[in-house]
Amino acid sequence: MSKQIKGFAINIQNLSKCFGDAPVLTNLSLTVEPGEFVALVGQSGCGKSTLLRLISHLEIPTAGQITLNDAPVKKINPEVRYLFQEARLLPWKTVWENVALGSKDRSREQSLSALKEVDLENKAGEWPSVLSGGQKQRVSLARALAGEPKLLLLDEPLGALDALTRINMQALIEKLWKEQGFTVVLVTHDVSEAVYLADRVVLIEEGKIALDKKITLARPRVRDNSFTYFERLILDKVMKTDTDPVIESADRVYSI
Amino acid sequence: MKNKFAVTDLFLSWSIPFVALIFWYFMTLGQSSASLFPPPADIVDAVIRLVKDGTLAKNIEISTLRAAAGFVIGGLIGFLLGVVNGQFLLAEKILNTPIQMIRNVPHLAMLPLILIWFGIGETAKVVLISLGTFFPIYLNTFHGIRYVDSTLIEMGKTYGLSRFELFKDIIFPGSLSSIMIGIRQSLGRMWLTLIVAETVAAKSGIGFMATNAREFMLMDVIVLSLIIYALLGSISDFAAGLIEQRVLRWHANFRKG
Numbered sequence: 001m002s003k004q005i006k007g008f009a010i011n012i013q014n015l016s017k018c019f020g021d022a023p024v025l026t027n028l029s030l031t032v033e034p035g036e037f038v039a040l041v042g043q044s045g046c047g048k049s050t051l052l053r054l055i056s057h058l059e060i061p062t063a064g065q066i067t068l069n070d071a072p073v074k075k076i077n078p079e080v081r082y083l084f085q086e087a088r089l090l091p092w093k094t095v096w097e098n099v100a101l102g103s104k105d106r107s108r109e110q111s112l113s114a115l116k117e118v119d120l121e122n123k124a125g126e127w128p129s130v131l132s133g134g135q136k137q138r139v140s141l142a143r144a145l146a147g148e149p150k151l152l153l154l155d156e157p158l159g160a161l162d163a164l165t166r167i168n169m170q171a172l173i174e175k176l177w178k179e180q181g182f183t184v185v186l187v188t189h190d191v192s193e194a195v196y197l198a199d200r201v202v203l204i205e206e207g208k209i210a211l212d213k214k215i216t217l218a219r220p221r222v223r224d225n226s227f228t229y230f231e232r233l234i235l236d237k238v239m240k241t242d243t244d245p246v247i248e249s250a251d252r253v254y255s256i
Numbered sequence: 257m258k259n260k261f262a263v264t265d266l267f268l269s270w271s272i273p274f275v276a277l278i279f280w281y282f283m284t285l286g287q288s289s290a291s292l293f294p295p296p297a298d299i300v301d302a303v304i305r306l307v308k309d310g311t312l313a314k315n316i317e318i319s320t321l322r323a324a325a326g327f328v329i330g331g332l333i334g335f336l337l338g339v340v341n342g343q344f345l346l347a348e349k350i351l352n353t354p355i356q357m358i359r360n361v362p363h364l365a366m367l368p369l370i371l372i373w374f375g376i377g378e379t380a381k382v383v384l385i386s387l388g389t390f391f392p393i394y395l396n397t398f399h400g401i402r403y404v405d406s407t408l409i410e411m412g413k414t415y416g417l418s419r420f421e422l423f424k425d426i427i428f429p430g431s432l433s434s435i436m437i438g439i440r441q442s443l444g445r446m447w448l449t450l451i452v453a454e455t456v457a458a459k460s461g462i463g464f465m466a467t468n469a470r471e472f473m474l475m476d477v478i479v480l481s482l483i484i485y486a487l488l489g490s491i492s493d494f495a496a497g498l499i500e501q502r503v504l505r506w507h508a509n510f511r512k513g
Contacts, residue, residue, distance in 0.1 A: 056414060078416045088411040092429040092506040101415050101425070127506045143415075 007035040007183030008068045008079070008151040010055065015064035017050055017207075024050045025207040027064070034069075037177060037184045039194035041238060042204040048187045051204070052153050055185065056082050068151065078104070081144035083157040087136035089128040095139055096124040102146035114146040115139070117176060134165035138172070145176060152177075154186040158193065170197060174219070191238065195230045196221050203237055211237050294476045299483070302476040311465070316484065319450060319461040322378065323488075326385020327446045331439070334390040338397025342431075343423070348398075355394065363387040364452055376457040381450070388449035389442040396438025400431025433507065436500045443492045451485060462488075 010032040017025040024047045032038050040048040053059040055066055057076045066073045068080070081102065089098045099111035115121045118138040128136060137157055144152060154173070158166045174197055177184055188194050194201045195215055203211035215230055277296065284295035306312035337355070341348040366387060374380035404427050412426045454463020462481050469477035504510045 058410065058414065076414055076416055082414045084407070084411065086407065088407055090408060090426060090429070092432075093425070101412075101417070129506070129508050 006150070007181055009034045009070075010151070010183065010185070011067045011070070012051075012055075013065050013067075015051075015054065015066065016062045017047070017054060017059065018062045023207055025054075028204075028207065028209060030202065030209065030212075032183060032185065035181050035183055037186070037197060037199045039186045039188055039198035039201045040204055041188060041191055041194050041201060041234065042210075043238065044189065046204045047207045048204045049155055052082075052155050052185060052187050055151075056080055056153050058082070077151075078147060079150040080153065081147065081149040081151070082153045083137075083140060083144050083155065085156045085159050087128075087133075087140040089136055089139055089143075091128055093128075094124070095120070095126050095128060095131070098128060098139060099143045099146050102143040104147055110146050111142070114142040117145060118142045118172060132165075134161050134169065137161060137169065141169075141173070141176075145180070148180070149182050151183045151185070154184065154188075156187055156189065159189075166193070173197065178219075191235045192223075192231055195227060195234065196223075201230075201234055203234060292475065294479060298476040299480050302474075302480050306477070306480075315460060315462050315465050316488075319454065319463070320488070322381050322453075322461065323385060323446050323450045326382045326449070327389045327442065329382065330386030330389035331393045331442060333386070334393035334438070334442075335397050335435070338394045338435075339401065339423075342398045342401030343427070359391050363391075363449065367452070367456065371457055376459075380457065381453040384453050385446055385449045388445040392441035392445065393435070393438040396434045396441070397431065400434025400438075401427055403434070404430035433504055436496070436504065439499075440493065440496050443496055444489070447485060447489050447492070 010030070012028060012030045015025055015028045016023065028051070040051060042048045050059060054061055055068075055073065057073050068077065089095075090101075093101075096108060096111045096115060099114050100106040100108065102114070103110040112121055112124060115124055118141055120135060120138055120142065123131065123135065123139075128139065131139065141157070158169050161169060170193060173184075184197075186194070186197060191201075195217075198215055201211075201213050201215060202209055203213075211234065213230070213234060217226060217230065221227060281296050284293060287293070287295055303312065337351065341351055341355075363384065367384060370380050370384055374383060408426050408430065409422060412422050417425065450461075451463050454461040455467050458464040458467075462484055466478050466481035469475075469481070501510050
């Protein structure tokens, strides 16, 4: 709790986004408190990644408005950092030079201290190509943190990692979030990950919010009965739409 | 350990030229220098003779200068046009068609025109070499820039990089391996164009030396000219390789040891 910076408050009002004629998000409203950790879950194609890209101004809304601390989003904000599913490191820059892209004046000290946060300061001078997938993603996390962001947008950044690395990364993200106090919006299709990390899980279905659930478990969270309760509740809700054939076939399998 | 490999590599890469030299020596044993293919010893004599009267150094110097001037001018124009057309769609729409039309005319076919316009002075040769080296660098720069990983550019934008920083940190380094291919192709065309230009219309240079030697049936000088071209070509290729290894050292394919 040493260097608390207050995170951005997000306010989304009647947001719609169409790609051509196809609506992706329709009339969606959502508010996120400063420093809150919100997870967006939903089946692929439900529009959760598009929402994240709209918040970061990588896409422009068709209608509606997004504000960060009451200021409308009009351009890419240097205090909003985006973590992609792939690490997207520049292969021709060393690890610390990559991290320096995220710091305001490309300072080496800031990059090295950000690398220290993710426990990779000993790789500062290496080329990204020698790192493992998890290490690359940690470097990209350090790059996002080097600029002391007030809002971190995570677009399934752990999706491509193996199970053990994922657990480590989840703990790391939680620790850094607690220390630095930024707001986090995490997009994931892993309900368990959402329940483990988030204060609130928001389920998006066909471009609308279908469920907005506070996770009232104490941190650090353990996967016990009440954890399973939340996981089950959200998962049931996720699977309910047009998955009846799946359940039917499962029934058939179990009746054999 | 590393040193031993370097010696082996050197031996392997020069083994065929060395065998060819020995073969040449035995095939021409006992022939005189007036024959159609002179023995190696005659070439050595020719080298000593031409070094002594200073013509060899002078001709190599003038040829190299012409090649370098043409390469720098043509390469720079090619690079700049490649960057502009790669970055701006409007520029590509306007410029690409005329550039492709000119590309379809072999640059050596422009020789008569260039000789009439510029005479047989240095300008004509430099212009012709520029024309020859321009296209490979233009094309490879253009394509290199167009095929830079767009996810990296998107990342750069979310990190608030300016247009110039995007170019300096992402687009240029991302297209550098392609640009290096263009440079290597251009070097080949540079020597080719130089030889043609010096053979057809020159009063100095290696090509002139060879053409002039033909008048007097100096077989040793003709063969020596060919060897010098081969060596100059190898040296420029070797230099390009060193540069490539340096600027692409982040690339796993170019990393040593």
